[in-house]
Amino acid sequence: MDRQQPLPATQTSTPPTSLIRLEEARQRFGDQKVQLLIELMYTGDTLADAVIKELEELGFEARAKLNSGIKEGLEVVEQPSPAIQAFLQQVESYPAWVDKERLQRGSEAFLSVGNVWLTFSLGPGSLTHTYSSPSIAQVLVKTGNLTTMAQRRLLETGAWNVSSILPGGLLRGADGYATNLQVRLLHARVRQTLLRHNWDQQALGTPINQVEMTRTWLDFTYVPFNALHKFGITFSEPEISDMYHFWQYIAYLLGIDERLYRDIVDQASAQEILELIDNTTEGTNQDSQVLVRAMLDAVTAILQPTLKLPSSIIFDLVSAITHHLHGNRLADQLAIKKTWISALMPVITLINRVQRAWNRRSPVARRCFIDRTVTAFLQIPPLQGSTTYQRNVTEPTQQELPKALVQQAE
Template identity: 45%
Template sequence: MTTAQDCPQPPQRLVNFDAARAKHGEKADAMARMLDVGDLLADAVITELDALGKDGRLILNRGLTDGLDSLDNPPPAIAALLRQLETVPDWVSQESLVAGDPVSLLVPPHWNLLAFIGGSLTHTYSSPSIAKLLVQTGQFDKMAPRRLSETGVWRANAILPGGLLRGAPGYVQTAQVRLLHARVRSTALKHGWDTAQWGVPINQVDTARTWLAFTVVPFLFLERVGFVFKEEEQQGLYQHWWYIAHLLGLDESFFLDIKDHATASPLLDLLDSTVAPPDDNSRALVLALYTAAVHVLSGRPTSFLTEAGAQAILYGVARLYHGDALADALAIPPSTAMPVLPIIAVGNAQLRRSQTTVPGVAAQERELISQYYRGLVNNLPGHTAYQKHAQPDE
């Protein structure tokens, strides 16, 4: 796993760092060093693919689906990455991989989507450094609907039962996402990315922030609307996402001591407290995201929401979770839906009670939601951006 080098002068993107150091101690210093650490294994593969072209991608794809042992004399960087991916840490339970994410599969898909949009992605885009990199990739407004769908497909494959087993779609696509991050990092550095200001593109801290956006952030969001999970349930969630962090190349120091929302909160506080306020890039990304999301939420076959209703709900739950100050900074307008959110939360809390008290309800919910996600991952036309990057003809 990658390790940080000493960083006496942290990147200028950090704000309130003295206060963070006083509160979090060595964790703050370690975080600052990690702003200059990317992903050596994935970065080496990108260099190798550039040299090998189509042949390298064929080898990589076969290795991801069939395993390192299926390759004869693989290139060294591809072999090293596959070896790390296939080395299952002793803290991973094979039974849990077969079962999938035990908590995400208890949340109705429309609430999962609202938590992902109004919670996770909004939180991610509020970071100016992440927003700057995403805006630089171009056409973010036109591509927002597609990116939303593609990220949803990856997440669905990653949480489905068996999705993270070697060669399964969630395993393969997580590795492809990791390599796409390495490609973006390489391209940004070649085009003059200011590392003194921003740190390495998609560094370990940004990856940790993304990981938190799929663990603690959406579930703290969901608590605001009635979906509260017990500590033992949270532990199953984090154990599943530990392995995703491993596949994404995140240093274990960021996540192995995180077992529930309570132990995730200090890291979330550290990262959030040292991020500058949202900027124009952040606001542009959130606007594009919400515009796309409203069409998705109102256009679903089973949706009872009009575009105006979807917009009101999305704005309302986003402001409920992030608070008025951050919502205003991101230009998320006030919502007429705010008064009805407590009523909605009561209904969701009743669903959670039935899942925990009525025999068979939780298992039935998991199966129904799994069926929904299996249909979702099979209905996205064409290759995703992370899949295209790995195709031999690209």
């Protein structure tokens, strides 16, 4: 099919029909923020989109240069093509606002949570909210990755998350740095592929647009921070500030528009933007339910070797945590059942509060806890085969949506 052309500027000022309650949003959040929301619903990622087009046109040589640049820097790339040069120049330039000491503190604050609770915050916390967006759910179901290959895709998301938060992970050329660039280019690949297949921009905006990327970014910041708080894992104001600074740099690497995240410095400012997005978005649909169920099954399988409990009990635990984190209304919309373990939530919260209080009183205990988390992450067996985001920039260009490898049974 022919590539769908970008909408004219006159049409991009008209809200996508999927946006709802806009007048109410204007009264609550102001006309300027709502107009920015509308504009960015039609906005992708110019630099990354241009790279994908060059890879399609130039083939193997361009892919080789791109991968060298991601791993070793633009300076090693001989005669880079224009789009690759512009992309690497952008990501290799630290924004003036980046403070490397705060990046380190933000990483350590995140690692102080522990590997098991980071897994809970990623699946039941972050991804449940991500999948509740009907437009995001539609994109994910179209790829088939998160229904037929849920565990593999969850592991790939976890690998991105872990590589980012490990000490030094975001330094140029480090695994987290490279992974974020690969994820950004995967978004561009999916975006362009969907536009070739009669994606309805007037209804949904551009696929994987700036608003959806920001919503997902909030699903890895505000949502898990809030979720962990509900289970007694709290953060001080300086910790929260450093964690948002850390994730702002990730947003920069992922190509998110600064107008959406630079003013988000704490839970209150994050909540305002997320409520603006949520309140103008349609509710969950059948795709959301399918994705969430697949995710709960995948988290259960991933945690089983660590928790060493029967799968049925772990599934009930994961379901109870998800229900507790998101409340009855959203949980019911997503068909997440209540389980007997829900009665244990106050006990689990108390245990976390005691552990957290001890770590706060003892810097040595906190350091040991962080080191144990790092060790646990470093001991995770490497994934079999390359990830979807790695193959997107290494293998021959295909016009179909990228697929994850099937996760083999352990």
